Amino acid sequence: MSARVNAITSTPALRARRRLGDRFGDVFLHGLTGAAAAAAGALLVAIAWKIFDIAHPAISKYGFAFVTRQGWDAIHSRFGALDLIWGTLLTSFLALLIATPVSIAIGLYLSELAPRGARTVIASLVELLAAIPSVVLGLWGILVLGPFVGQDLGPWLHRHLGFIPLFDGTPQNAGILVAVLVLTIMIVPITSSICRELFLGVPTELEEGALALGATRWEMVRGVILPYTRTGVGAAVILGFGRAVGEAIAVTQVIGAGYGIHWSLFATGDTLASKLAEQYQSATTKIQTASLVYLAAILLVISLLVNLLAQVIVRRFSHQRTGGS
Amino acid sequence: MAVDAARFSLTPSPRTRRRKLINVLMQALATLAALAAVAVLALVIGSVAQRGASALSWDFFTKTAVTFGQSGGGVANALVGSLVIVALATAMAVPVGILIALYVSEFAPPRIADLSRLVLDVLNGLPSIIIGIFVFGLLVIGSGQAAWKGSFALAIIMLPLIARATQEVLALVPSSLREGALALGASRWRTVLGVVLPTSLGGILTGTVLAIARAAGETAPLLFTTSIAANAVTWDPRQPVLSIPYDIFILSESADPADHARAWALGFVLISFVLVTSLTARLLLVRYRKKLEG
Numbered sequence: 055m056s057a058r059v060n061a062i063t064s065t066p067a068l069r070a071r072r073r074l075g076d077r078f079g080d081v082f083l084h085g086l087t088g089a090a091a092a093a094a095g096a097l098l099v100a101i102a103w104k105i106f107d108i109a110h111p112a113i114s115k116y117g118f119a120f121v122t123r124q125g126w127d128a129i130h131s132r133f134g135a136l137d138l139i140w141g142t143l144l145t146s147f148l149a150l151l152i153a154t155p156v157s158i159a160i161g162l163y164l165s166e167l168a169p170r171g172a173r174t175v176i177a178s179l180v181e182l183l184a185a186i187p188s189v190v191l192g193l194w195g196i197l198v199l200g201p202f203v204g205q206d207l208g209p210w211l212h213r214h215l216g217f218i219p220l221f222d223g224t225p226q227n228a229g230i231l232v233a234v235l236v237l238t239i240m241i242v243p244i245t246s247s248i249c250r251e252l253f254l255g256v257p258t259e260l261e262e263g264a265l266a267l268g269a270t271r272w273e274m275v276r277g278v279i280l281p282y283t284r285t286g287v288g289a290a291v292i293l294g295f296g297r298a299v300g301e302a303i304a305v306t307q308v309i310g311a312g313y314g315i316h317w318s319l320f321a322t323g324d325t326l327a328s329k330l331a332e333q334y335q336s337a338t339t340k341i342q343t344a345s346l347v348y349l350a351a352i353l354l355v356i357s358l359l360v361n362l363l364a365q366v367i368v369r370r371f372s373h374q375r376t377g378g379s
Numbered sequence: 380m381a382v383d384a385a386r387f388s389l390t391p392s393p394r395t396r397r398r399k400l401i402n403v404l405m406q407a408l409a410t411l412a413a414l415a416a417v418a419v420l421a422l423v424i425g426s427v428a429q430r431g432a433s434a435l436s437w438d439f440f441t442k443t444a445v446t447f448g449q450s451g452g453g454v455a456n457a458l459v460g461s462l463v464i465v466a467l468a469t470a471m472a473v474p475v476g477i478l479i480a481l482y483v484s485e486f487a488p489p490r491i492a493d494l495s496r497l498v499l500d501v502l503n504g505l506p507s508i509i510i511g512i513f514v515f516g517l518l519v520i521g522s523g524q525a526a527w528k529g530s531f532a533l534a535i536i537m538l539p540l541i542a543r544a545t546q547e548v549l550a551l552v553p554s555s556l557r558e559g560a561l562a563l564g565a566s567r568w569r570t571v572l573g574v575v576l577p578t579s580l581g582g583i584l585t586g587t588v589l590a591i592a593r594a595a596g597e598t599a600p601l602l603f604t605t606s607i608a609a610n611a612v613t614w615d616p617r618q619p620v621l622s623i624p625y626d627i628f629i630l631s632e633s634a635d636p637a638d639h640a641r642a643w644a645l646g647f648v649l650i651s652f653v654l655v656t657s658l659t660a661r662l663l664l665v666r667y668r669k670k671l672e673g
Contacts, residue, residue, distance in 0.1 A: 080567045084486050
């Protein structure tokens with residue numbers, strides 16, 4: 055068909071040249087874009103390879119025992135990651151514990167309750183929260199939120215809930231609790247906007263069916279919306295976890311560089327990422343640098359697993375909803 | 380037939396009343412959660428603006444930091460540094476990002492396209508500090524820090540954002556446009572470069588601006604790649620330069636209140652830039668999408 059059109063507008067010589075040029079152009083653009091896509095895949099592999107490459111001295115020296123050992127002693131070159139893994143998991147899980155119900159609630163408000171005109175405005179305001187650079191949130195965390203936690207919120211929690219190990223100890227301006235709150239603020243906009251889109255995707259006839267049967271709005275949410283979107287919400291929470299685990303800067307600013315494994319939220323602590331951000335420049339020996347990058351390798355493995363899991367769930371979920379494609 | 384008065388009573392039964400109460404309670408909680416999120420946003424922006432705006436002055440933007448103990452001084456080197464780093468990062472990430480998006484939406488077979496999207500999503504989910512260490516190991520060990528190495532790290536962060544945004548816009552381009560061009564005898568590559576790409580230019584631009592807003596605030600990748608810098612304004616990307624986010628990070632760790640004041644002022648500059656650009660980009664994107672979808 056294209057030859058017909060060409061025949062009308064061009065001489066045979068021009069046609070031949072153009073066909074050659076077109077074929078070359080097609081192959082060239084196909085190849086160029088394909089190379090770019092392949093480069094992205096190669097980049098991912100290169101990142102993993104390079105991290106394990108720098109960490110290699112520590113991996114071969116300490117082996118897997120590194121993961122289960124406590125303490126970070128630069129003088130005697132005795133390094134262990136257990137404190138930091140604990141700090142990472144504690145802060146991330148607690149942040150998720152607060153962020154998950156809040157995100158679901160915000161998602162429900164934005165998809166079901168908010169007045170039509172205000173919906174997009176409030177939704178973009180919540181998303182704007184995600185645009186605040188983590189270093190600015192950390193600055194706010196250490197200079198505004200920290201003193202509030204240390205002098206008001208912390209003592210109050212200690213007085214009323216001090217019997218729970220989480221609220222044992224003396225509240226300070228920097229510590230696990232401030233880190234948990236800052237992480238919560240970072241996760242909520244991400245998970246709530248995913249939740250909102252999931253809730254909006256629930257077929258209207260299901261929602262209206264429940265309402266027509268006499269269910270209240272909350273009963274409709276509990277009986278239709280939440281079961282329908284359960285998998286997707288799970289993936290959103292996992293993505294939020296991935297974000298919390300990897301946050302370095304804001305956590306470094308507010309967590310107070312402590313050590314040890316304890317339950318108290320008022321104590322200072324450290325996470326894998328915050329340890330890296332704090333200590334990288336002061337690392338003097340090769341083995342210390344390698345040990346720090348070993349932490350990065352652990353972080354990389356966690357974040358790859360978490361992300362792949364979430365993506366697989368999301369893809370299967372949307373596949374199922376659209377009836378396959 | 381005896382009418383059971385209780386059964387047809389118009390006053391709600393205790394059970395109904397309880398159901399309605401729970402309903403109202405839950406709605407109130409959901410509203411409260413949304414209000415809390417907006418309140419936190421207002422609180423953060425408010426305190427940064429309140430503490431940061433007062434420290435802004437002409438000197439702040441045009442001079443470099445003074446030595447310890449003196450007053451005054453500015454952050455010109457950090458401003459210029461951020462500008463250089465982010466501009467270079469954008470120049471690196473945009474062409475590659477667009478090419479990847481073109482491959483995924485115009486050329487790739489479905490399975491490969493899926494895989495490419497997965498790679499982009501996983502890349503996007505990597506902690507930025509990991510990317511910083513990667514670039515450190517790849518480029519900095521042995522040859523030292525430089526602004527362009529920081530740009531390379533930021534470009535890795537921007538790449539999946541730009542590629543995904545572009546690809547979403549490309550998917551919105553009506554297939555009638557593509558088919559029209561092909562039916563007129565245009566070859567594939569002419570269709571892509573002459574019709575598809577220009578149509579989606581607006582969306583690519585807003586996606587890029589959002590990626591810039593994100594990259595401008597990233598600190599962790601710069602920690603290892605361009606942090607040990609001279610206290611002077613330099614436009615040379617081969618030198619390590621100071622940047623706004625890294626400067627805020629260092630100043631916030633200091634014990635000196637004067638440093639905190641500078642950190643707030645820098646935070647105000649950064650947050651203003653990020654919020655204004657991402658808000659504008661979002662608004663433009665909504666308008667652009669409406670136009671494209673008709």
